[in-house]
Amino acid sequence: MSTHETTPAGAPDPEWDALVANASVWGGDGFRPTAAATVAANPLPEVSADPAGTTPLTPAWVKNGAGWKGRGRVARVNSVHGFRRWVRRQGGEHGHAAQVWRGLARTTRWVKGVEGADIDRSKHEARRAQEAYRAARRAHAHKLIPGDKKNKLAKVMDDASKDSAAAMTALAKVRKATRARRAWRASAVAAPLVAAEVGSVLALGDVTNGSLVACAATSFVLALIGRRTDAGETWTSDSVALGDGGKLTDETLNAAYRDAGVLKDDQILKLLSPVALTRDGDAYEVVFDLPSGMPTDKALSAVKGLASAMGVSITQVHQGRGEREGRIHLRVNLRIPFTGKPSPGPLLTAGRMDLFKPVPMGVSMRGKPIETDWVERSGLFGGEPGAGKSAAVNNVLLAAALDPYTRLYLADGKAGFDLVPFESIAEMIDTAGDPEALLSILTHVWEMEVPARRAALREHGARKVSAELAVKDRRLALAILFVDEWASYVAGAPAKLREELNRLFQLIVSQGRALGIASLAATQKPSSDSVPTSVRDLLSVRWAMRCMTPEASDTILGKGYASAGQNAQTILKSQRGVGILMSGESAEPELVRGYFYKDDEVEQIIGRATELRAEAGTMPGMAPLGATAAPAAPRLLDHLIAAVTATGRGVATKGEVLAYLAGVDPQYAPEDGESEAQFRSRAGKLLAEWLDAEGLEVPTPKVDGPDGKRSLGYRLDDLSEVR
CATH class of the missing domain: 3.40.50.300 (P-loop containing nucleotide triphosphate hydrolases)
Incomplete structure (x- = not known):
């Protein structure tokens, strides 16, 4: 499988430049997988600004040695796949032997030409004239025929004889002309062969080697003449499915989408990038627009048909939505992805993490x-x-x-x-x-x-x-x-x-x-x-x-x-x-x-x-699940601060604090049949016991309530100092 890269026509395209630049770097800050987790051992350098618009003409992999090494590996794989395709080709009507035989047959037919029809026609005319002459001669040979009638039959016999002689003369002329034309065409065919033979001998100085070169050149020409089958079909690498070692090209891409029922016979895809191998040689990628008016979902839903048309597994075909409706980012992997060993996680070597990132x-x-x-x-x-x-x-x-x-x-x-x-x-x-x-x-x-x-x-x-x-x-x-x-x-x-x-x-x-x-x-x-x-x-x-x-x-x-x-x-x-x-x-x-x-x-x-x-200092103090455990003092203190903050005055009475805590912890909620005074007494005692158990001394000075009356409560400044 060889790389197939084309150059977009027209003036420089900023969108194309951005696409090439994004394909050349890993992009983004943060964690990177180790070398075993990435496809390329050394990421390619970022492509710099290109005012001349020539970036698409220069593949990113030529920028460093790692790119050349990767491309060399791809070339070796392509050579193996190409040889296998050639071997499979020889067994069919597109094989080189079949092509040479067809070329030889077609050359022979060309040398013979169409003059054979003229000869056959002349032969037919000569045969008819001879039969007419024989018939006239047999009629004249009867002795009992009266003299006048016998004279007439003699004249008919003479005319038939002349017609027969004329037909035979015409046949001879046609045969002579045919031999001349065939000799000319045979010379036209033989001249290059002789020239190749003589040229090879003169160039190599050896008759045997020269003959071999001449035979190879002749076979090449005959194969070229016979490359098209009798049905008019020509073999190309595009006829081989991607899964069988073929390559993805503009033609096979359109053919695959037609076979999948996405495109009609007269529709084509508008390519925004070349159909090319990625720099690691593991997949083909291309960006294209669907025909006008065709929704993206029609192509996205045809992934099974696409995989079948390309001869690959459905997991090897990935279509992504583009920046607008009708635009597709296609990636076709040459092998089933994610079937090897998993990538090592970056957290193994990470230090302290920040979950906000x-x-x-x-x-x-x-x-x-x-x-x-x-x-x-x-x-x-x-x-x-x-x-x-x-x-x-x-x-x-x-x-x-x-x-x-x-x-x-x-x-x-x-x-x-x-x-x-x-x-x-x-x-x-x-x-x-x-x-x-x-x-x-x-x-x-x-x-x-x-x-x-x-x-x-x-x-x-x-x-x-x-x-x-x-x-x-x-x-x-x-x-x-x-x-x-x-x-x-x-x-x-x-x-x-x-x-x-x-x-x-x-x-x-x-x-x-x-x-x-x-x-x-x-x-x-x-x-x-x-x-x-x-x-x-x-x-x-x-x-x-x-x-x-x-x-x-x-x-x-x-x-x-x-x-x-x-x-x-x-x-x-x-x-x-x-x-x-x-x-x-x-x-x-x-x-x-x-x-x-x-x-x-x-x-x-x-x-x-x-x-x-x-x-x-953030190790938790685990509490038994299912048990009713009092909240830890720091959390209770946070609730006190929240209760005071909620008033918007910087202070809060005990009643306001207990009302707030009742909405946070059910233990502070009023019980059935409990009066307000009883509720405040019980909840206040519970709050005081918990604060005392944790060794927290929280001042409770008199503060102004929402109605202007002063009563015991809490100040935000005091709580902040305690925390």
């Missing part, structure tokens, strides 16, 4: 590192058992673990061992698949994390969490809530508990984004029976691993994606850890292989995360 998730088909921003995001991971969901989620959890200020709330509905390594650093965790334990986690996040973050944002006068605010106030550090196999939790829970789990999770997902809480869920098929549609639709990042049906794929990515060519059912079982990633509300799905971390590598990363959290 994009997280490295995996590698695309182009060998490009894929990073996803999880700020104000939530994620859904789906796929059949063994597809690699846990490994995919690990990319997020391990990155969060290496951020010492990120709080982890984890739950595993399948009661497996995937989350066990995180037990020492998670704020709350359930690895037993207990719905009551999950309820405790969700309740804590909703009743403690969410109000505390709201209060902190009000204190800073901000609408949402940002990296700058998180540095100033560690209460606003990001948090990860991950529920693995949500379906297992809700399936084993009573109806009332299931409704409460769904309600809390929906509230956290919908309101936690702006508060810095990223919610993740993983399940085999997130149908409405397991994950409510109201919750599923809020999860913005989708990663569909291998699925059993197109409907299951659509359940994860969204309705219509499977019919548009983004079908996780087409992912092969050998492509473990591979999924269709849609990283955000507006992002186009992309086939990505997630980084894979072995068990010992996970332990290594968790160990480093433990050291970072110990240094930062």
Whole structure:
């Protein structure tokens, strides 16, 4: 398979220049996979500005030695494929022997010419004249015929004799003319052969070698004459399917889209870039526009037909939406992608992470590192058992673990061992698949994390969490809530508990984004029976691993994606850890292989995360799940600060503080039949006991209430000093 590059005609095109520049660099800052994870060992240098517009004429791979080495490897592979195509060709009517034979037959027919028809006609006329003469002579030979009649028959015989002689003369002339013409054409054929023979002998000085050269030249000419079959077909490399070692060209590209039913016979694709091999020689890439008026979905839904027309697996064909309707970015891999060893994860060598920056998730088909921003995001991971969901989620959890200020709330509905390594650093965790334990986690996040973050944002006068605010106030550090196999939790829970789990999770997902809480869920098929549609639709990042049906794929990515060519059912079982990633509300799905971390590598990363959290003083004090535990003093103090901040006066009475805490913790809520005085006495005593138990001395001076009356309360300045 040889490279096939064409040059776009016309004036310099800025869009084309940008395309070439983007294809020449890895692009983007942040994590890069190691050399084993990338396709090229040394990325090519960035193409500089090109005022003359000649960049498209200069392939990027000529810029350095690595490009030349890669192109040399491609040339060697092309040579092997070319030889195999030549061997297959010899067995058919397009073989060189068949071509030489056809050329010889056609040359012979040309030398013989069409004069044979004139000879046959003259022969026929001469034969008829001779038969007429014989008939006249037999009639004249009868002796009993009267004299007058016999004289007439003699005259007829004489005329027939003359006609026969004239016909024979005409036949002789035609034969002579035919021999002359055939001799001239034979000379025209023989002259080049003799010239080749003489020239070869004179050039080489050897009759044998000269004869061989002359024979080779003759065979070449005859093969050239016979290259077209009797049906008018000519052999080209385009007639070989891409999967059989052929190459993708402008012609075969259009033919494939016609065979797939995308194009009509009179329609062609408008190429915006040449159909060319990538610099690593592993795939063909091209950008083109569909015919005017044709929607992009028509081409995207024809991926099976395209794969069949090209003779490749459906997983080797990837079509991406362009910048506008009708524009396609096509990549056809020469071998099935993601079937080798997985790429080593960059977190193995990463130090401290910052979850406010994009997280490295995996590698695309182009060998490009894929990073996803999880700020104000939530994620859904789906796929059949063994597809690699846990490994995919690990990319997020391990990155969060290496951020010492990120709080982890984890739950595993399948009661497996995937989350066990995180037990020492998670704020709350359930690895037993207990719905009551999950309820405790969700309740804590909703009743403690969410109000505390709201209060902190009000204190800073901000609408949402940002990296700058998180540095100033560690209460606003990001948090990860991950529920693995949500379906297992809700399936084993009573109806009332299931409704409460769904309600809390929906509230956290919908309101936690702006508060810095990223919610993740993983399940085999997130149908409405397991994950409510109201919750599923809020999860913005989708990663569909291998699925059993197109409907299951659509359940994860969204309705219509499977019919548009983004079908996780087409992912092969050998492509473990591979999924269709849609990283955000507006992002186009992309086939990505997630980084894979072995068990010992996970332990290594968790160990480093433990050291970072110990240094930062953020190691959690784990409370038994399911138990009613009093909130830790720092969190209670945060609620006091939030309650005072909420008044907008810088002060708050005890009554205002207790009313605020009643909306955060049910222990502060009024009990049935309890008067207001009894409620204040009981809640105030509870608050005082907890503060005293933690050794916190919080001043309670008299402050002005909302009605202007003075009573005991709290001042924001005093609380800030205590913290």
